[in-house]
Amino acid sequence: MEPVIRxxxxxxxxxxxxxxxxxxxxxxxEVERGEFIAIMGPSGSGKSTLLNLMGCLDTPTSGDIFISGIRIQDMTDDELTDLRRDRIGFIFQYFNLFPLLNIIENVNFPQMMKAGEVVDETKAVEVLKSVHLEESLHTHTPLELSGGQQQRVAIARALINDPDILLCDEPTGNLDTKTGASIMNLMTELNKRGSTIIIVTHDPTIAAYTQRTIRIVDGRIA
Ligand SMILES: Nc1ncnc2c1ncn2[C@@H]1O[C@H](COP(=O)(O)OP(=O)(O)OP(=O)(O)O)[C@@H](O)[C@H]1O
Ligand SMILES: [Mg+2]
Structure with a gap:
């Protein structure tokens, strides 16, 4: 089988x-399907650059990147847009939720981009349940939620199109230790259900949840 990322x-x-x-x-x-990987390294070492390239948000200056065996430089812009939307979920340190949309609307946003119209809320409700966010919060706006709850919403949004790759850049960087641990337990649960997860972190206790660590120093794998 082809590696999911090469x-x-x-x-x-x-x-x-x-x-x-x-x-x-x-x-x-290479990243094999179903792996749970940490990327660690000093500030400025290239971790976010690596994650953005894996997520096809950016293109390399040289060398080749393959997603499930397909070279991304050979894909058209439309194919790349579909790939990012349907197969890759992004989770960021600052949650990046839309403050004026409620929780359900935030989670449904990628679906709305796809369907281009009003979408059924059933899937959003189901995904929010899977990240353990209380139903009473679904009609609130993000700023009415705690940091940990907001990150659960961001994870639900990343999961709405059933991506097979989850890319996370310091997802617990803005959370206290206990909330960070609950987010990592959720990531572990998602990995057990089949998601391939790659998580950038400075924190060895976060990396300890994963199966292996890729270390980068000065833009090179150490
Ligand atoms: N858009 C950009 N334009 C110019 N230089 C950039 C750009 N993005 C990143 N860099 C540079 O590339 C290097 C790697 O940056 P990157 O953001 O990947 O580091 P990082 O490991 O994620 O750091 P941190 O832990 O602080 O988030 C740094 O020297 C940075 O200044
Ligand atoms: Mg970074």
Whole structure:
């Protein structure tokens, strides 16, 4: 079986007026279906750049990236948009919810982008249940929720299109230790149900929930 993600000699250089910044240098690795991986490394080492490339939010300067065996540089913009929307879920440190939409609407947002119209709420309710968010909160807006509850909503939104890859950039970075642990227990549960999960973290106690750690230093795998 093809690895779900494969990087072959991938480099990413940001050309800046003050000089080029090499964010990633000749990175090669594979992620198998169902893996639960931590990416660790110092600030500025290239972790977010790596995650953005895995999520097809950005393209490499050189090297090849394959998602389930298909080289992303060979895909059209429309194919990449479909891939990001249908197969990849993103979870960020600052939740990135829409403050004016209620919880159900936030979770349904990717579905609305897909259907382009009003969508059935059943799936959103089901996904919110799977991340253990109380039903009484569904009609609230994000700022009426705690940080941990907001991150559960963001996870539900990432899950609404049944992605097979979940990419998380410091998902517990804004949460206290206890809430962070409950989010990691949820991630473990999702991984057991079949999601491939990649999580960027500075925190060794968060990395300890995963099956293996990829370490990056100065844009290289250590
Ligand atoms: N859009 C960009 N334009 C120019 N340089 C960038 C850009 N994004 C990242 N960089 C640079 O690339 C390098 C890697 O950045 P990246 O954000 O991947 O690091 P990180 O490991 O996620 O750091 P942190 O732990 O602080 O989030 C840094 O030197 C950064 O300044
Ligand atoms: Mg980062």
């Amino acid at each position: 990087f072959a000699d991938v480099s990413k250089v940001y050309p800046l007026r003050a000089g080029d910044v090499t964010a990633l240098s000749h990175v090669s690795f």
